[in-house]
Amino acid sequence: xxxxxxxxxxxxxxxxxxxxxxxxxxxxxxxxxxxxxxxxxxxxxxxxxxxxxxxxxxxxxxxxxxxxxxxxxxxxxxxxxxxxxxxxxxxxxxxxxxxxxxxxxxxxxxxxxxxxxxxxxxxxxxxxxxxxxxxxxxxxxxxxxxxxxxxxxxxxxxxxxxxxxxxxxxxxxxxxxxxxxxxxxxxxxxxxxxxxxxxxxxxxxxxxxxxxxxxxxxxxxxxxxxxxxxxxxxxxxxxxxxxxxxxxxxxxxxxxxxxxxxxxxxxxxxxxxxxxxxxxxxxxxxxxxxxxxxxxxxxxxxxxxxxxxxxxxxxxxxxxxxxxxxxxxxxxxxxx
Ligand SMILES: NC(=O)c1ccc[n+]([C@@H]2O[C@H](COP(=O)([O-])OP(=O)(O)OC[C@H]3O[C@@H](n4cnc5c(N)ncnc54)[C@H](O)[C@@H]3O)[C@@H](O)[C@H]2O)c1
Numbered sequence: 001x002x003x004x005x006x007x008x009x010x011x012x013x014x015x016x017x018x019x020x021x022x023x024x025x026x027x028x029x030x031x032x033x034x035x036x037x038x039x040x041x042x043x044x045x046x047x048x049x050x051x052x053x054x055x056x057x058x059x060x061x062x063x064x065x066x067x068x069x070x071x072x073x074x075x076x077x078x079x080x081x082x083x084x085x086x087x088x089x090x091x092x093x094x095x096x097x098x099x100x101x102x103x104x105x106x107x108x109x110x111x112x113x114x115x116x117x118x119x120x121x122x123x124x125x126x127x128x129x130x131x132x133x134x135x136x137x138x139x140x141x142x143x144x145x146x147x148x149x150x151x152x153x154x155x156x157x158x159x160x161x162x163x164x165x166x167x168x169x170x171x172x173x174x175x176x177x178x179x180x181x182x183x184x185x186x187x188x189x190x191x192x193x194x195x196x197x198x199x200x201x202x203x204x205x206x207x208x209x210x211x212x213x214x215x216x217x218x219x220x221x222x223x224x225x226x227x228x229x230x231x232x233x234x235x236x237x238x239x240x241x242x243x244x245x246x247x248x249x250x251x252x253x254x255x256x257x258x259x260x261x262x263x264x265x266x267x268x269x270x271x272x273x274x275x276x277x278x279x280x281x282x283x284x285x286x287x288x289x290x291x292x293x294x295x296x297x298x299x300x301x302x303x304x305x306x307x308x309x310x311x312x313x314x315x316x317x318x319x320x321x322x323x324x325x326x327x328x329x330x331x332x333x334x335x336x
Contacts, residue, residue: 003030004092004301005067009058009082010074011036011045014096019073019123020049022291028298035061058082062089069094069301071294073123076101076164076175080109083120087112092119094297094307098175099314101164103322106315113311121297121307122314124183125289128296129251132184132289134276135238138246138256139188145242150189150213150221152236154181155229160205170199173207173227174321181223181234182317183309188238191216191316195323196333211324251288252278 006029008020023031031051036042039056046054055061058070062085069092072082080100083093087109099122100106113120126132138144156177163172186192197211206228213221239245245257254276278288300307309317323334 001068001302003028004069004298005030005032005065006069006071006298007031007033007035007051007061007065007067008045008071008073009035009061009086010072010078010096011038011041012074015071015073016041016045016048018286018290019071019096019294020045022294023049025291026295026298028295028302032067033061033065059085062086062091067091069297071297072096077105080105083109084112087116087118087120090116090118092121092297092301094121094123094294095311095314096123097179097314098318099311100318101166101175103315103318106311106318110311110315119301119306120311121293121300122183122309122311123293124180124309124314124317125287125293126180126184126251127187127289127309128292129288130278130292131248131251131254131276132187134254135236135246135248136188138244138254139238139240141244143242143258144240144244144246146217146219146240147189147215147238148219148241149239150185150215150219150223150236152181152185152221153224153234154178154226155231155233156225156227157229157231158205158227160207160227168325169205170201170207170209170325171321173225174324175318177227178223178225178321178324179314179317181225181236182320183313184236185213185221185223186313186316186320187309188236189213189215189217189219189221192320192323192336194333194335195320195327197324197327199324199328209324209328211327213320 033053034042034045035055042054071094073096194214199209208226237247247255327334
């Protein structure tokens, strides 16, 4: 098998603008069909992105088409419900985030993958962007050592109202936005053991929070998030115990602080950085990581390997997000 047979369920804005346009660039995918409750959206995506058939009912599509996997991109609850149905139908699933609206619902999706022996992946794409694969490689070098510190910020313009019929604005923001930096943080730093958070929620829907984390290794970190920004902007920094630090800005720029060979002895060495920038040529659409995450999904299925972020990664991400809310409510650190 050198191609996976893939269909997309959900052809709304994200799916049609950021995910399906990538498929033409991924030869490991045979694009079999599209599906949306609004059949015209499914037909339009099939025409534009090269799928061979279009459906309004995903169950009809599963019955008629011979598929290996599905991409699912719609409202959050639909990821859980349709994701479980597709896993039970024997398919691997690529689920848009959030894959579930609660830790309990998330556990149901994980169980469905396990009982069917199928792979699930969740579309937290930061970790797939080239800048982050470079950062992770640098962290593996002898000059980096073990991670001792994480710092990040994520400025977002919303949401400033609850999403997906949920009643909590803060949970909607965590599910809709903060799952991204949280997944990225786990990718870089490993599991979180403790969370201590304060949330500032204003009556106009602007939220700001700055959780502190401790990781299994003992390393510590903090992440500043707001929904009050004019546009999306993000940065992460990790420092290692051998003196190297790696910073990634907006998934396109890597800055590595390391000991320069050309500086003599004595005193501190100021700003000795090596930098990488994604440059002007880019294959993806909208943001870095989208084409890479779908390529990784297809490659993993072809190799019969678990793609990442796995459902278990996403489940851990939701537990961390939940702990941010619980810590603020309790005014105390929450142990995971
Ligand atoms: N990873 C990212 O950077 C990123 C960015 C934007 C949005 N998203 C996520 O993408 C998801 C979709 O957001 P959107 O803005 O595209 O929403 P949207 O409302 O534009 O699209 C959702 C589509 O799903 C379809 N749908 C719903 N239930 C269905 C079903 N049972 N069968 C088939 N089709 C069904 C709807 O008809 C609609 O066309 C959200 O969960 C959001 O969190 C992710």
